[in-house]
Amino acid sequence: xxxxxxxxxxxxxxxxxxxxxxxxxxxxxxxxxxxxxxxxxxxx
Numbered sequence: 001x002x003x004x005x006x007x008x009x010x011x012x013x014x015x016x017x018x019x020x021x022x023x024x025x026x027x028x029x030x031x032x033x034x035x036x037x038x039x040x041x042x043x044x
Contacts, residue, residue, distance in 0.1 A: 006044070020044055 003021040010017035024042040 006020045006023060008017070008019045020042075022044045024044050026043045028041050029039065
């Protein structure tokens with residue numbers, strides 16, 4: 001059984017990377033946690 005990859009990413013230096021194979025349960029954008037215009041969040 002092959003799982004579909006939802007998204008991948010890594011830090012700027014490339015030392016840490018990730019791959020998410022599950023569908024998101026909940027998504028939101030939070031200004032309070034970052035102090036910037038927006039921060040996308042996904043719970044998987």
